[in-house]
Amino acid sequence: MARNKFDIDESLETPFNIRHFRRALVYIKRQKKPMIIAFVLSALSAGIALSAPLIMQHVVDVTIPAKNAQALIGWSLLMLATIVVSVILATIRSRMMTRVGQDIIFDIRSDLFKHLQELPFQYYDDRPQGKILIRVVNYVNSVSDVLSNGIINLILEILNLLFIAIFMFAVDVKLSFVILGGLPVFLGIILLIKTKQRRAWQAVSNKSSNLNAYTQESISGIRVTQIFNREAHNEGTFSRLSTNYRNAWMRTMYLNFLIPFSVDNLATIVTTSLYFVGLLALGPEEVTFGVILAMSSYAARFWQPILNISNLYNSFINAVAYLERIFETLDEPVTVNDAPNARELPPIKGKVTFEDVTFAYDPGLNILENLSFDVKAGESIALVGPTGAGKTTVVNLISRFYNITGGKIRIDGHDLSEIKLKSLRSQMGIMLQDSFIFSGTIMDNIRYGRLDATDEEVIAAAKTVCADDFIREFEKGYMTEVNERGSKLSQGQRQLISFARTLLANPRILILDEATSSIDAQTERLLQKGLNELLKGRTSFIIAHRLSTVKNCDKIMYVSDKGIAESGSHNELIMRRGRYYKLYSAQKMQA
Template sequence: MSENRGPRRGPMGHGRMGGEKAKDFKGTMGKLIKYMSAFKIQMLFVVIFAIGGTVFNIIGPKILGKATTEIFNGLVSKVSGGSGMDFEKIATILLTALALYVTSALCSLVQGFLMTGVSQKTTYRLRKEISQKINRMPMNYFDTRTHGEVLSRVTNDVDTLGQSLNQSATQIITSTTTIIGVLVMMLSISPLMTLVALLILPVSLGMISFVMKHSQKYFKGQQEYLGNVNGQVEEVYSGHNIVKAFNKEKDVIEEFEKTNDKLYDSAWKSQFFSGMMMPIMQFVGNLGYVGVVILGGVLAAKKTIEVGDIQSFIQYVRNFTQPIQQLAQVANMLQSTAAASERVFEFLEEEEEDQTVPNPVSVEGLEGNVTFEHVHFGYNEDKIIINDFSVDVKEGQKIAIVGPTGAGKTTMIKLLMRFYDVNGGAILIDGHNVKDFNRSELRQMFGMVLQDTWLFHGSIKDNIKYGKLDATDEEVIEAAKAARVHRFVQTLPGGYDMELNEEASNVSQGQKQLLTIARAILADPKILILDEATSSVDTRTEIQIQKAMDTLMKGRTSFVIAHRLSTIRDADVILVMKDGDIVEQGNHEELLAKNGFYADLYNSQFENTTEQAS
């Protein structure tokens, strides 16, 4: 479309809006927990199996310690001339330990299976809700954001959320259970040794607090700039030919490198803080080992504890510091989860356009009379671009809208279909305000053929059937014939079953336009909108399209926007727009006779054609 479409981002515009403020960590995580309450039964079993697996694992070292004590006592007995080791008792202890570890592994396997299901169902539900949300969003949202940023919410952010959720949720449960269980077992062995081991906690907590404080903003920045990079890549890739044509490769690379450098900086810092935790926590844990071993040796010598208890306690110290390290990693992971969740929830909480109205007007039986009553509109309320627009269109009339670029022609069509709502005045269909219809039902009345063709990856038949999904093959062929595209399709390999690629670049621009016209013909709408529908085809193809359009527009109210004024000579009414106002209206002969603005536009095109011919 060549009209004023409202606020747009520049070719290299960033995906994020500068005025957005991040929500706090607690609030975002609270929303995520509330969102996951739909899976509370599964989560309950995850907790049960996670705790069960951890408890069985915790008891293991205590049992193994008894085996060590039994072996030590047997050796001492052997040296003293006694009976030596009781291998049957040792075997029983070891088999008991094996049974505990096998049970622990099975519990962990079940909770991992359940948690994977919960995380994947959560991401599935989020993607589904985002997909549905997109269809309820006002056009203004997409006019002010890049495609890449919206795609980043559906792909990168949801993926990050799902992966980190799967890892962090069970880790929090198992680590917390392990810390509590190990602490109980350590106290049962020696309160004094436990006190020494606990001296490492303040240091560990200090490290965790430091990392959390400094890493959250970098994880947030990483997700933000990732969306920016996606937006830039999507824009440059889709407009690659234009970039090459204007020799803007260097500028594009420089702009990309600026954003990519910001992504690198935030990602490097967030990953640095995340990666430094493990070696620091291991160093702190090793200090705890040294203290425990020295004190344990002293207590064993005094017969306060058994030799096997030293082995068990060392294992518990390792099991005690390990979940602290894991919680530190989870704390960093939760920053990533919160950053991704925040962006997803921001999107889901965006303002929606009203989809339904109380007691909506039915579209059944409507004839297609359209009235614009003193319409005022601006994409920004402080900048009105349509001023006091009024016109009365009768059923079956062909209405042409002409005027220079930016006059407001396409904007009027957007208002008619309620992509935007008027700031003042009203638009009526058969006497009913368009605001009294449900948007989806209102748009069923319209068929559109735009200057910017849109075809999706799929067969030609499926693309035409997009106008009427339950259409038969015969109806598709009839629509293609009416659009003068049937013969062309027959020459293609596979005919109507030929697959169009993602950009539909395996057919020409003119052929794409013909296919979109066939789609509109198949939809059989009450009101037809043609926005520069023939601007991308050659003169011969344009004549064929005009013939098809004449057939299609019979008995239908039609709005035709065209820069080629020769294509709308037979219009019932021509509306001449300038700066958002109708400055002239009438049929072709009447407007030429006035020798006004329309005559100037028409004659300038005729003169240009004559000059080119000469």
């Protein structure tokens, strides 16, 4: 799919509408109390600050001509007090809103992460990890300030404009209309560029996502890069993506800077017009110098909130592009989930039945078609066959990591589509091909699937899979810290730890997907002894390319041609001299 490439821009499935921003208000409502307090503090700060021009007018027109030094000192102290109180209130408000902004970030990011935990494998199959990660981290950071300070500041700046207009008209009506004369021109500029701005910020979002996806992919594959001397080529790709991001950012900035540029020039023109009208057109008989001085101060104050609102508008346009991506992720359907009437799966024995199961990752391209088989409780089943035939798909469907396209899968007669996922997977032990190791201690990694396990149970599981010896060779033993993906461990060691993690869950159905592929032959023989004991009484599905490891399974299924081509015990399939026989003979000759 196009969206799964780092150099392809993502397209939004749904256009932005005001409903998205209303959804964002849910997070704002959770912080309603501190935001109201911050709003009141800001309003008081702004109101006190607006009294300064009136004080200045009175001093120029009355106090100074009267040569009243004592009154001048009093008015000066009052003006100083207004500045100090205004700054104190603004500081308190700023600290409160910093906390509110971080709380909003926490809430949005928590909702995103929780939803990502529930999304099916298909979602992650279709997208680079970097394009998912940037939504949880960067995009949430980008919208938090708009959803906290931005909302309050917008309301305050509008009220500020209203208060300034009231003060202006109280001082002089004619000069107030001169100041308001530039407003229609400014609104026209906003309407002219608003669509271009939104598209520009969407482009920035796309290029940022592409760059993040490639960076994440490059870091994950750095060993392969160095093995094949791809450093120079990768640097070129990174440079191209970085250039695309820079160009998109610069185009956006050109549009953004049009607004403050327009405000600055309009403010200059209005102020010049104010002096022209006040001093030349009306004359000193109608307008005193103190009035002109006060009105010029209000003119500067009037255009400052307009500039602030324009900046907030830019931030809003930016946030809109990111909110679209955030809500697109939150709206991604959890297709593999519990049905409305889903019930708990009782303790199972482990009988597995496939009834005419059909499955496709992509519509129209079936991997399995009308697959049917029965596995008795406690049987060990080996799935063999060519690469890409659907072996891993079969065990993924038993675990219900994907929804089947047609048919039914039953465990002990219970239809998987009618039972709760947690009750199903809690009774299964699954070891996939990717032996993922989390950052933390070896003990934590083994205990990952069963947090209530004791240290003794963890060690017992490690001994069963022959991991205990190499773990104890580390200086800190089971408390040894390992990095993400287990970079300090060999592939075989990572696989044994994953094996122990799976076995510790004590499952009724055990799935091993190439569980011994990275283990040496000697360790595998030792491991097999423990496995034989572990598999007793449990239903197990074992995928292995080395057929020597599955000879003793109760049944071997050869997966091919979108189904089971042949099935039986090892001896039965050898006697048939079919596909399994040919595969086994070929491996035996190579050995």
